[in-house]
Amino acid sequence: MSAPVQPPEARVAAEHPEAPGYRAGRTLPLRVEAMRQLRRRRTLLMGGVLAALPFILIIAFAIGGTPDGEDGDGRGGGRINLMDVATESAANFAATSLFVSAGFLLVIPVALFCGDTVASEASWSSLRYLLAAPVPRVRLLWSKLVVALGFSLAAMVLLPVVALAAGTAAYGWGPLRLPTGGELAAGDAVPRLAIVVAFVFVSQLVTAGLAFSLSTRTDAPLGAVGGAVFLTIVGNVLDAVTALGSWREFLPAHWQFAWADALQPHLEWGGMIKGAAVSVSYALVLFALAFRGFSRKDIVS
Numbered sequence: 001m002s003a004p005v006q007p008p009e010a011r012v013a014a015e016h017p018e019a020p021g022y023r024a025g026r027t028l029p030l031r032v033e034a035m036r037q038l039r040r041r042r043t044l045l046m047g048g049v050l051a052a053l054p055f056i057l058i059i060a061f062a063i064g065g066t067p068d069g070e071d072g073d074g075r076g077g078g079r080i081n082l083m084d085v086a087t088e089s090a091a092n093f094a095a096t097s098l099f100v101s102a103g104f105l106l107v108i109p110v111a112l113f114c115g116d117t118v119a120s121e122a123s124w125s126s127l128r129y130l131l132a133a134p135v136p137r138v139r140l141l142w143s144k145l146v147v148a149l150g151f152s153l154a155a156m157v158l159l160p161v162v163a164l165a166a167g168t169a170a171y172g173w174g175p176l177r178l179p180t181g182g183e184l185a186a187g188d189a190v191p192r193l194a195i196v197v198a199f200v201f202v203s204q205l206v207t208a209g210l211a212f213s214l215s216t217r218t219d220a221p222l223g224a225v226g227g228a229v230f231l232t233i234v235g236n237v238l239d240a241v242t243a244l245g246s247w248r249e250f251l252p253a254h255w256q257f258a259w260a261d262a263l264q265p266h267l268e269w270g271g272m273i274k275g276a277a278v279s280v281s282y283a284l285v286l287f288a289l290a291f292r293g294f295s296r297k298d299i300v301s
Helices: 008-015 030-038 041-064 090-102 107-123 127-131 137-171 186-203 205-215 221-239 242-250 258-263 270-295
Strands: none
Touching: 030 137, 041 090, 041 107, 041 137, 090 137, 090 186, 090 258, 107 127, 107 137, 107 205, 107 221, 137 186, 137 205, 137 270, 186 205, 186 258, 186 270, 205 221, 205 270, 221 242, 242 270, 258 270
């Protein structure tokens, strides 16, 4: 029975255990990886798209007039509908921007940043050179994952920040009017919006886990990104199948709009806690599979 084959970087470390100045923890620093990703065209393009969305909505409202709800009581399709009060204030406009983008648009930057990060290195044939530096595999994945999640969070923060600024110019600063009645003072609305952004980020960790896991298994970035988006859409479709009953509560998509509980006169945490628990559980498993698979993978590209 033949002995297991060691990865090339493991053999280098074994042959040179005391290389002068070498510290595994200093390889591929986060700031270096962050600057590499920041300069990429897809990062700038995605930032531009998210920053432009609030202005597109303002133009749409200006052309189409005051938004009208689907059934007049502030709910559309059984869910809270912020479109009815989108132009009441900057806070309302920011909440509406999140409402129209959280279901799909914000999935794209998460899948892009997490799915492209490792697969792109493989497609450029630079992955093996990074590992031969030698950058330990766990260190490489950790650096790329932290930076990818950081850029994903930045994308989710960028949208409401630009929406608040654009909404203040277009509709003025004021309280957050709730479609179900009542309002939140402007000083209370901003922390509530921060809670919404935090929950949306946590709920997207499943997409991040899918994209990152696929990224470690392919040298086709589009395959990793597209695969993560496709599986996320499948989850949304399954959640729409009411015949599944209570089984839908185990789907991350079932809780994606639980953040609406943060935009109530009395903040309710129940749905968001359940949704966060489901999302984090799936994400931890997917990230663990990514690290486990990559540590045993024969890097040939």
